[in-house]
Amino acid sequence: MTELFAERYPEQARLVRAALLTSFVALGVGALFGLLQALHRTDVLRIVESPTYYTVLTGHGVFLVVTFTIYFLVGLYQWAVTDSLDRGPVNPRITWVWYGLMTVGTVLTAITILAGFLDDPPEVLGSELSADVLFTFYAPLQGNPLFYVGLAVFVVGTWIAGADWFRTWWAWKGDNPGERIPLPTFMVLTTMIMWYLSSIGVAVAILAFLLPWSLGIVDSVNPSLTRTLFWYFGHAFVYFWLLPAYMLWYIVLPKLSGGRLFSDPLARVVFILFVVLSTPTGIHHQYLDPGIAEGFKFIVMTNTMFLLLPSLLTAFTVVASMEHGARQRGGEGTFGWLRTLPWRDPAFTGMALAGLVFAFGGFTGIVNAGMNINYLVHNSVWIPGHIHTQVGTAVALTFMAGGYWLVPQLTGNRLVGRQAALFQVVLWFVGIVFMTNSMYRAGLDGVPRRSAEPQYAFDYDISLGSMAELDAQLALGGVLLFISTILFLGIMALTWRNDGTEPVVDGRIPPALSGPEDAPRVIDDLRVWTALAVVLIVLAYTLPLVAVASRGGLFGPDITPLPVAVDYWLPVLADLVGASIG
Amino acid sequence: MGESELRRETGGDEPGLPREIGHDEFDPTGTLALITLYFLVLVAMWLFTYFIEFVDNDPTPMLLT
Amino acid sequence: MNIHAYERLWVAGSMVLIVGFIATITYGAVGLGITMVDDGEEPLAPDEIDEDERFGEPRVEEVGDDEYEVYVVSATFFFQPDPIEIPAESEVTFYVTSRDVIHSFTVVGTNTNTMVIPGEVSAMTVEFDEPGEYGIVCNEYCGAGHHDMEGELIVLDPEEFEERQEENDDDVDAIEVFDHRTATAGNGELP
Numbered sequence: 001m002t003e004l005f006a007e008r009y010p011e012q013a014r015l016v017r018a019a020l021l022t023s024f025v026a027l028g029v030g031a032l033f034g035l036l037q038a039l040h041r042t043d044v045l046r047i048v049e050s051p052t053y054y055t056v057l058t059g060h061g062v063f064l065v066v067t068f069t070i071y072f073l074v075g076l077y078q079w080a081v082t083d084s085l086d087r088g089p090v091n092p093r094i095t096w097v098w099y100g101l102m103t104v105g106t107v108l109t110a111i112t113i114l115a116g117f118l119d120d121p122p123e124v125l126g127s128e129l130s131a132d133v134l135f136t137f138y139a140p141l142q143g144n145p146l147f148y149v150g151l152a153v154f155v156v157g158t159w160i161a162g163a164d165w166f167r168t169w170w171a172w173k174g175d176n177p178g179e180r181i182p183l184p185t186f187m188v189l190t191t192m193i194m195w196y197l198s199s200i201g202v203a204v205a206i207l208a209f210l211l212p213w214s215l216g217i218v219d220s221v222n223p224s225l226t227r228t229l230f231w232y233f234g235h236a237f238v239y240f241w242l243l244p245a246y247m248l249w250y251i252v253l254p255k256l257s258g259g260r261l262f263s264d265p266l267a268r269v270v271f272i273l274f275v276v277l278s279t280p281t282g283i284h285h286q287y288l289d290p291g292i293a294e295g296f297k298f299i300v301m302t303n304t305m306f307l308l309l310p311s312l313l314t315a316f317t318v319v320a321s322m323e324h325g326a327r328q329r330g331g332e333g334t335f336g337w338l339r340t341l342p343w344r345d346p347a348f349t350g351m352a353l354a355g356l357v358f359a360f361g362g363f364t365g366i367v368n369a370g371m372n373i374n375y376l377v378h379n380s381v382w383i384p385g386h387i388h389t390q391v392g393t394a395v396a397l398t399f400m401a402g403g404y405w406l407v408p409q410l411t412g413n414r415l416v417g418r419q420a421a422l423f424q425v426v427l428w429f430v431g432i433v434f435m436t437n438s439m440y441r442a443g444l445d446g447v448p449r450r451s452a453e454p455q456y457a458f459d460y461d462i463s464l465g466s467m468a469e470l471d472a473q474l475a476l477g478g479v480l481l482f483i484s485t486i487l488f489l490g491i492m493a494l495t496w497r498n499d500g501t502e503p504v505v506d507g508r509i510p511p512a513l514s515g516p517e518d519a520p521r522v523i524d525d526l527r528v529w530t531a532l533a534v535v536l537i538v539l540a541y542t543l544p545l546v547a548v549a550s551r552g553g554l555f556g557p558d559i560t561p562l563p564v565a566v567d568y569w570l571p572v573l574a575d576l577v578g579a580s581i582g
Numbered sequence: 583m584g585e586s587e588l589r590r591e592t593g594g595d596e597p598g599l600p601r602e603i604g605h606d607e608f609d610p611t612g613t614l615a616l617i618t619l620y621f622l623v624l625v626a627m628w629l630f631t632y633f634i635e636f637v638d639n640d641p642t643p644m645l646l647t
Numbered sequence: 648m649n650i651h652a653y654e655r656l657w658v659a660g661s662m663v664l665i666v667g668f669i670a671t672i673t674y675g676a677v678g679l680g681i682t683m684v685d686d687g688e689e690p691l692a693p694d695e696i697d698e699d700e701r702f703g704e705p706r707v708e709e710v711g712d713d714e715y716e717v718y719v720v721s722a723t724f725f726f727q728p729d730p731i732e733i734p735a736e737s738e739v740t741f742y743v744t745s746r747d748v749i750h751s752f753t754v755v756g757t758n759t760n761t762m763v764i765p766g767e768v769s770a771m772t773v774e775f776d777e778p779g780e781y782g783i784v785c786n787e788y789c790g791a792g793h794h795d796m797e798g799e800l801i802v803l804d805p806e807e808f809e810e811r812q813e814e815n816d817d818d819v820d821a822i823e824v825f826d827h828r829t830a831t832a833g834n835g836e837l838p
Contacts, residue, residue, distance in 0.1 A: 051791035134788055140748045140765065141790065223749055224764050262610065265648050287683065288751075288760060290767040291690065294683040301672060305665045312661040316617055316654055320610035328603050334615045359620060363627050370672050372681040375643065375758035376636045379751055379786035444635055446755040448786035453794040458782030461756045513605040518649035551690045552766045614653045621660050625667070632671055637679070641773035642758035645680040646738045 003506045005083060006412040012082045013410045015095055019075030020407065022103065024492055026067035027396075031485035033060035038435070038478025041454060042471035053452035054132045055116035061135030062113060065391055066154070067106055069241040072399045074102070074161050076244050077188045079406065080251070081165045083507065084182035085172040089164055098160035105154030112147040126216055134450070136234070137210070139226045145214040148206045155199055162192035180516040181524050183264055184251055184509075190271040191243045193530050197537060198236030198279045205229035209555070220556030224291050224548045231285040232541060235304075236278035241391045243274060245398040249318045249351060252405060255510055256348040257341055259325025262317050264512035265519030270317075272523065273310040276533045280540030281307055287374040291551050296544045297371055303540060304369040311362055318355060324513065346418060347505075350401025350425035354394050357432060361389030364440065379450070382443025385436045393432045400488050401425060407495055408503035415503065416494040420487060427484040435477025438470045684761045688768035693746050696720060702744055709812075713737040713805075721763050722746035724792040726783060730799035733775070734808035740772040748789045754800055755782045762787060775802040 006013040033056045039045040040053055048056060078095070082088055089095050109131070115121045116130040123129070124144060131143030165188050169181070181189070209221045209229075254261045261267065283300040286292055323337055331337030342348045364386040367373055377383065408415050415421065445462050447454050447470075460467055522528060636642075650658075675681045696702045701718045705727040708716050715737055720727045722745065733739050743752040745765040752769065753760045761769040763785075783798035803811065 050794060054788065054791065054793070057788075132791070138749050138787075141788075222766065224767060227749070227764070263650070263654065266650065266654065286762075288762045288769075290684050290688065290762065290764055290769040291686050294685045297683055297685075298676075302669055305669050308665055308668075309658075309661055312664070313654075313658070315620065316613060316657045319616055320613040320651075320654075323610045323612045324603060324608055326612075327608065328601055330601070334612055337612050363624055366624070366628065366668060367631055370632070370668060371683060372642075372672055372675045373632055373636045375681075375760050376639055378760055378762075379753070444639075446753070446757075448753065448755075448784050450786070450788040451784075451794045456755075456782050456784060456797045457799070458755065458780070458797075513608065514649050514651075520648065547686065551686070556766070610651070610653055614656070617657055617660075621664065624664060628668065628671070632675070636758070637675075639756070639758050641775055642679075643682050643684070643761075643771035643773055645682055646772055646774055 003508060004412055004503070005079065005409045005507055009082050009088055011092055012078060012088055012095075015099060016075040016079050016406075017410050018099060019071045019078065020403065020410070022106070023068050023071035023075065023399075024403075024489055026063040026071065026106075027485060028489050030060050030064035030068055031482050033057075033063070035478050035482040038475050040452060042475045043453070043455060044471070044475045050452040051132075052117065054134070055113065055130070057450065058116070058132055058134050059110075059113050062109060064396075065135060065237075065241060066151075067110075069244075069391065069395060069399075070154075070158060071102070073191075073240070073244045074099070074158065076247065076399075076402065076406070077161075077165060077191070079410075080184035080247060081168055081188050084184035085168060087168065087172055089168050090171050091167075094160065094164050094167075098157045098164060101157030101160065102154050103157075105150045105152070105157060108146050108150030108153065110150075112144045112150065115144075127214065136230060138230070139210060139213070139221045139223045142210075142214055145211060148211040148214060152203065152206050152211070155203060158195065159199070162195060165189065165192060180519075180521075183261075183267060183512070183516065184247065186268055186524065187243065187247045187250070187271050189526060190275050190529070191240065193526060193533070194236055194243075194275045194278050195240055197275075197530075197533055198233045198240075201229045201232030201279075201282075202234075202237075205233075218555050222549065222552035222554060222556050224289065224552050225545075225554065227289070228283070228286065228292075228545060228548050231282040232279065232545075233282070234285060235282040238391065239274050239278045241395045243271070245354070245395045246270070246314060248398050248402045249314065249355060250321075251509055252402065253318060253348070253351045253355075254321035254325060255508070256345060256351070256405070257322040257325025258329045259321055259323075259327070260510045261512035262320040262324060263514045263518075264516050265514060265523065266313055266317050267512075268516070268519055268523050270310040270313050272529050273307070275529050276536060277303055277307045277310075279533065280536045283540075283544060284369055284371075284374075287371055288378045291548060292544055293547065296540075296547075300540060301369060301371040303536070305366075308362070308366065308369075311358075315355075315359060315362075322352070344418075344422065346421035346425050347401045347405040349422060350404065350428075351398050353425060353429040354397035354401065357389050357397070357429065358394035361386060361394060361436075364389065377443055379448060380443035381439045381447045381449045381454070384449050385439030385443055388432060388439065389436050393428065397425060397428050397432075400428070403488075403492060405505055407492060408505050409507050411496055411498075413495055413498040413503065414501035415491070415505075416498050417491050421491050424484050424487040424491065427480055427487070431477045431480030431484055433477070434473045435481065438473035438477065441465070442467075442470045442474075682772070684769045684771060688742070688770050690766050691744055691768050693744075693765045696744065696746055701742060707731060707733060715739045717741045719743040719752060720746055721750040721752060721785065721796075723748060723790050724785070724796035726752070726785075726796070726798035729783075730801050731783070732801045732803060732808065732811060734805045735775045735778050735802050736805055738772060738774055740770060743769045743771075749787050750785045750789050750796070751787045753784050753786045755784055757781065760786075778802050778804045778807075 036056050112129060112131040116132050121129040127144055129144050131147035133141045133143045137143060169185055205226045209226050212218045213221050250261060250267045281300055281304040283296060284304045287297055326337035326340045329340045331340035367377060404415055404421050445460050447460060702720050705718050705720045710716050715733055717731055719741060743763045745763045750763040752763050759771055759773050761771055763769055779802050781800040783800050785796040
């Protein structure tokens with residue numbers, strides 16, 4: 001019988017292909033915008049006017065960290081659930097419903113962003129059709145209502161996707177009573193629990209405050225409150241990008257190395273730790289915010305530091321799995337085994353380089369997590385340095401490498417240009433080293449992020465090298481990354497159309513060295529971990545949210561008086577928490 | 583038993599590998615060495631970033647008397 | 648659970664790292680006395696800024712022996728006062744608020760860096776050891792002219808600062824009152 005996913009589940013393969021296609025289109029547009037920024041910021045080439053830079057920046061953020069990453073996630077997770085449970089969804093129409101909703105939302109939001117390029121944008125729903133608000137959309141910056149509507153519809157689409165996967169699992173459980181949840185499905189379900197718990201924050205920010213405000217239904221908002229709600233969601237959001245990459249590292253990378261996953265139980269523990277700790281850490285993005293007590297910031301700092309644990313555990317388990325492959329391939333010595341890994345395989349090399357970059361980016365994340373040291377790096381270009389090593393490489397390069405492995409199985413076609421693909425992943429690595437080296441160093445010297453023209457009346461005091469050299473590295477890195485993206489998209493397009501060929505990869509996933517039977521059963525009891533996560537969120541967020549809401553008022557600094565805010569807020573919070581468990 | 587599990591049980595290992603190493607005979611010594619290096623690098627970079635880059639980037643908001 | 652001995656060792660090493668990082672930050676707070684921008688200031692609504700005793704007239708004020716307070720208002724796309732002149736070797740507290748959107752007040756090349764949120768007041772107490780000139784930037788995107796938002800901080804030798812103060816006191820009548828309403832006009836970002 002065939003092992004090809006495309007032949008076993010043609011309908012599912014079609015959906016996964018559609019999701020990846022949308023993801024890759026967003027990657028292309030986002031990468032083009034990234035190139036424009038790299039050249040504009042460094043004053044190498046300024047094609048757009050500087051105010052339009054922020055339209056480009058909004059598009060770069062939204063298309064890459066929302067569209068590219070999440071479409072890849074839903075595609076990968078649809079594959080993972082179907083393959084590991086060996087069954088399709090209960091109702092395939094629902095699957096297309098969530099894909100459709102996500103796409104409607106994406107199109108609405110994209111229109112509002114891209115309309116920012118028009119000289120004279122039309123009036124829609126009472127305000128100008130544009131949304132130069134960046135992907136953080138901090139009020140009182142205001143986008144067109146359709147921007148918020150699009151985001152909300154998109155998020156609802158992802159919620160239904162999660163429900164769809166839970167439903168498939170429940171059906172499987174009915175047929176397989178007492179069986180352990182297969183690891184890929186376990187990863188999908190835990191990721192989605194984290195997503196449900198955290199995306200409530202952004203949903204409330206949009207539906208209760210920003211959307212009514214942009215429609216003129218309410219006069220003002222409390223900028224601290226919407227910002228705090230955004231970051232309630234925002235840090236778990238970064239793990240929403242990361243966990244699909246983790247899935248590829250745990251499930252696919254050991255196989256590509258020629259070995260087996262070292263420990264299935266620890267992989268489960270890692271995902272549980274993300275469910276529990278991802279959300280009660282968001283305030284670390286607000287270390288330098290006024291109006292939030294230092295005590296809250298300190299509590300969040302300790303939570304954030306403990307969030308290092310799952311990533312440090314992952315480093316060990318994934319490297320040990322690679323070493324197992326290398327030893328089976330005949331590797332010897334303390335470090336000599338590294339040479340026997342399949343470095344000619346673009347899927348392997350891409351993921352391995354992504355992991356290497358992640359190990360360094362992890363360090364910069366520790367700096368960001370450190371409360372008082374945040375004065376040094378907050379909103380300097382160090383932060384996009386961190387973002388580009390983590391989501392821009394650990395995640396993006398892993399997705400691209402995963403694409404080289406997965407797309408042939410989804411299309412039934414052989415990968416075109418294996419050598420070119422190898423070149424592409426290495427080029428990405430080189431590009432990101434140049435770009436982020438510049439960003440990290442410039443950030444430490446105080447160069448700000450998010451600025452179209454970071455050339456001011458004063459001169460930066462550059463501790464090592466010169467500003468010209470840092471700019472050159474950033475621009476060069478941006479160009480290399482753009483070329484790498486185009487190469488990737490070209491290889492994907494040719495593979496997609498490479499009909500009449502047979503893929504050389506197969507989809508078999510070898511069992512873990514230490515399997516799920518080594519893990520206590522409570523690990524698979526998702527209710528326990530959800531409840532624990534809720535408790536931690538309530539502990540970490542109740543007081544800060546009440547404080548922020550009562551200081552400024554629910555709807556702005558001078559509208560809602562203090563007692564009303566507290567009375568109003570607690571039941572709302574309780575309802576939300578209740579809804580998230582139920 | 584589902585098909586995927588069957589596949590997994592029968593096709594667990596890559597064909598054509600020189601040897602097959604089970605759980606009990608595998609000690610990831612190379613991983614231990616790499617991760618120890620990583621530990622030391624993290625400590626060194628942290629101390630440098632905190633005590634040189636950060637503390638020397640004064641003035642810093644402080645309790646002054 | 649069946650966890651390999653090396654992996655147990657790594658879990659222990661990871662905990663050492665985590666506790667070590669938390670300990671370093673705690674040392675910075677308790678040992679070095681680094682304070683975070685926090686909720687110590689009363690909220691201040693943007694439309695109350697003009698009547699406010701501190702921010703109605705953005706300025707540098709001497710409040711004690713070698714103690715100064717600086718009341719800064721940020722708005723799209725400028726800081727007031729600008730330039731800010733302070734003496735070296737004195738305790739200087741910056742109080743910063745925003746008239747419109749979220750900004751930052753960031754003295755480039757130092758750890759004097761805070762978010763500025765409308766409705767809130769950020770406070771930071773610092774001491775510059777040496778005279779010098781610094782750029783101040785807004786590092787949070789605040790609209791189409793964000794990259795034009797900068798100011799200047801001039802740290803003067805304490806004696807020179809005294810002299811400048813006396814000169815200023817002489818021609819206090821000549822100070823022009825800055826009209827923020829004309830300055831913010833044309834900002835397309837606000838509703």
